[in-house]
Amino acid sequence: MESKPESGIAGALLPRNLGVRVGMLIAATILVAGGFLLYVLFARGVFEQTQRVILIADNAEGVRVGMDLTFSGFPIGTVRRITLRDDGKVRISVRVPVTEAKWLRQSSVFVLDVPLVGSAKLRAYSSNLKDPPLEHRAERTVLRGDANAEIPRMIATLRQVLENVDQITDTGSSLQESLKSARAVTERMAGKYGVLGGVLGGDDNARKVIASIDRANALLASLNGVALKMDTVLSKADQRVLGPGGVVDETQKAVAQANAILGEVRASLKRVDGILADAQAVAGNAKAATTDLAALRAEVEASLRKVASLIDEINRKWPFERDTKLKLP
Amino acid sequence: MAFAGEYIFRARSWRRILRFAGFATVALLSPSTYRPATRELAVRQIYYTAWQVLPGYLLFSSVLTLVIIEIVFSAAREYGLARYSLELVLRVLVLELIPLLTALFVALRSGAAIGAEIALMCVGGEMEDREEAGASPLHDELVPRIAGAALSVASLTTLSCALAVSLTYLVMYGFSEWGLPEFTRVVAGVFDEAVLAGFALKCLLFGLAVALIPVATGLEAERGNPRSVPSAVLGGLVKLFSVIVVIEILSLMVKYV
Numbered sequence: 401m402e403s404k405p406e407s408g409i410a411g412a413l414l415p416r417n418l419g420v421r422v423g424m425l426i427a428a429t430i431l432v433a434g435g436f437l438l439y440v441l442f443a444r445g446v447f448e449q450t451q452r453v454i455l456i457a458d459n460a461e462g463v464r465v466g467m468d469l470t471f472s473g474f475p476i477g478t479v480r481r482i483t484l485r486d487d488g489k490v491r492i493s494v495r496v497p498v499t500e501a502k503w504l505r506q507s508s509v510f511v512l513d514v515p516l517v518g519s520a521k522l523r524a525y526s527s528n529l530k531d532p533p534l535e536h537r538a539e540r541t542v543l544r545g546d547a548n549a550e551i552p553r554m555i556a557t558l559r560q561v562l563e564n565v566d567q568i569t570d571t572g573s574s575l576q577e578s579l580k581s582a583r584a585v586t587e588r589m590a591g592k593y594g595v596l597g598g599v600l601g602g603d604d605n606a607r608k609v610i611a612s613i614d615r616a617n618a619l620l621a622s623l624n625g626v627a628l629k630m631d632t633v634l635s636k637a638d639q640r641v642l643g644p645g646g647v648v649d650e651t652q653k654a655v656a657q658a659n660a661i662l663g664e665v666r667a668s669l670k671r672v673d674g675i676l677a678d679a680q681a682v683a684g685n686a687k688a689a690t691t692d693l694a695a696l697r698a699e700v701e702a703s704l705r706k707v708a709s710l711i712d713e714i715n716r717k718w719p720f721e722r723d724t725k726l727k728l729p
Numbered sequence: 730m731a732f733a734g735e736y737i738f739r740a741r742s743w744r745r746i747l748r749f750a751g752f753a754t755v756a757l758l759s760p761s762t763y764r765p766a767t768r769e770l771a772v773r774q775i776y777y778t779a780w781q782v783l784p785g786y787l788l789f790s791s792v793l794t795l796v797i798i799e800i801v802f803s804a805a806r807e808y809g810l811a812r813y814s815l816e817l818v819l820r821v822l823v824l825e826l827i828p829l830l831t832a833l834f835v836a837l838r839s840g841a842a843i844g845a846e847i848a849l850m851c852v853g854g855e856m857e858d859r860e861e862a863g864a865s866p867l868h869d870e871l872v873p874r875i876a877g878a879a880l881s882v883a884s885l886t887t888l889s890c891a892l893a894v895s896l897t898y899l900v901m902y903g904f905s906e907w908g909l910p911e912f913t914r915v916v917a918g919v920f921d922e923a924v925l926a927g928f929a930l931k932c933l934l935f936g937l938a939v940a941l942i943p944v945a946t947g948l949e950a951e952r953g954n955p956r957s958v959p960s961a962v963l964g965g966l967v968k969l970f971s972v973i974v975v976i977e978i979l980s981l982m983v984k985y986v
Contacts (some may be wrong), residue, residue: 422772425884426884440916443917628906
């Protein structure tokens with residue numbers, strides 16, 4: 401029954417305080433293991449008072465138990481449970497230590513951010529820290545910022561854009577044709593007649609236009625000479641019509657003469673009136689009357705001839721008056 | 730592998746190991762096993778297996794920890810994933826690599842020695858003589874060694890893991906206390922209840938495998954036939970390695986698959 405004494409060298413090499421050393425080792429092991437266990441329990445918040453926040457999301461993709469809820473980049477809570485509700489929404493239960501719950505207010509917003517690389521992040525934003533604190537087991541909706549979900553939509557749009565670009569750059573496309581035309585136009589523009597050749601579609605046309613312009617220039621030069629001559633003519637006409645001894649001047653003189661003649665006619669007629677009155681008064685003295693009448697007739701005839709010649713004169717000098725009739729009283 | 734397969738695929742041997750494991754586990758759990766003489770044997774086993782190698786092993790695990798931390802941190806920094814490197818180090822180093830290396834280390838250093846010792850006792854007929862004399866060599870000789878070896882594995886694993894955790898903190902944050910909240914948060918994320926339970930179970934299984942399998946295969950040595958000793962010892966080591974690998978793979982599968 402007794403343990404066989406350790407044979408030979410091995411037994412002699414054993415230290416005397418073997419039990420103490422092994423006891424120390426075992427004690428250290430137990431202490432370290434127990435200490436680590438306590439540390440892990442402390443780290444997992446077993447000794448901490450916590451409160452719960454229930455987050456409702458449409459999609460639990462990227463969310464996992466143990467993930468942090470961060471505020472300003474600092475973890476303030478841990479996801480403890482994820483369940484699918486009867487209405488198809490996801491219920492994420494987050495445990496927040498009471499010491500950290502001060503960061504969550506009733507106006508707080510919760511965002512689930514799913515980046516392209518790396519794990520999803522659950523973030524809380526509190527714009528006003530003076531709002532009333534979030535109560536225990538409060539339910540809040542999570543806004544989702546999902547880069548992955550955006551990608552298919554973006555790819556669809558991108559594909560459409562690329563197809564359009566493909567169509568635009570395809571052989572025979574409108575753009576290609578336009579570019580060809582533009583090249584033809586610019587080639588023509590680079591030719592002898594420059595932009596004019598490009599616009600008119602060829603050098604021949606441009607040459608014709610330039611020739612026309614030259615001709616127009618020549619025409620303008622001759623017109624300039626004509627205008628100068630016209631100017632001279634007009635100044636002469638002006639002198640003839642309006643100048644001293646001109647048409648207007650002569651007409652004024654003639655009108656003055658006519659006025660004088662008419663005055664004479666009026667005096668003669670007054671005298672005729674008197675003579676006729678006398679003739680009526682002395683109707684009996686025919687002989688004397690006849691003698692006077694003969695003289696009177698001669699005077700009247702002379703006056704009438706003067707009037708006729710005056711009117712002729714006026715008509716000759718004043719060609720605008722068409723009514724040549726003279727009404728006698 | 731044909732050489733190793735000769736030892737691994739021997740169903741009769743596995744059955745014997747399993748039967749022995751059953752007996753030994755019962756004996757390990759029964760308080761009557763632990764008498765002063767057996768306690769002394771267990772203490773001696775722990776002294777040889779754990780105490781003597783402790784400084785060397787802690788040095789080895791420190792160097793390994795520093796190298797792995799450096800590799801992981803620099804690679805993670807290069808890919809812009811530095812914030813995940815701490816979690817990665819804790820998961821890879823503390824939960825997987827150090828327990829596995831400790832089990833392999835103890836298997837190499839002490840498993841072979843225990844197996845050879847038991848095999849020699851069998852060849853010398855010591856075991857049979859004792860059984861015939863009415864004693865129980867299982868309780869007197871084998872269980873103390875198994876308990877000692879298993880405790881040694883647990884002790885070395887615990888201490889080197891604690892050292893690795895401390896070194897990780899020091900490399901990451903230096904001697905500053907300000908990294909503690911973040912470190913605590915990552916530790917809380919990595920070591921949840923299931924992971925801790927799995928870790929403890931894995932360490933226990935490693936310890937039992939390292940202690941039980943060499944002893945069980947050592948018993949296969951034949952009385953009066955010294956040539957059977959190398960075969961028994963080698964067979965024990967091959968089986969031990971295969972069992973350690975299977976435990977590790979199973980633990981990884983349960984955790985990540």
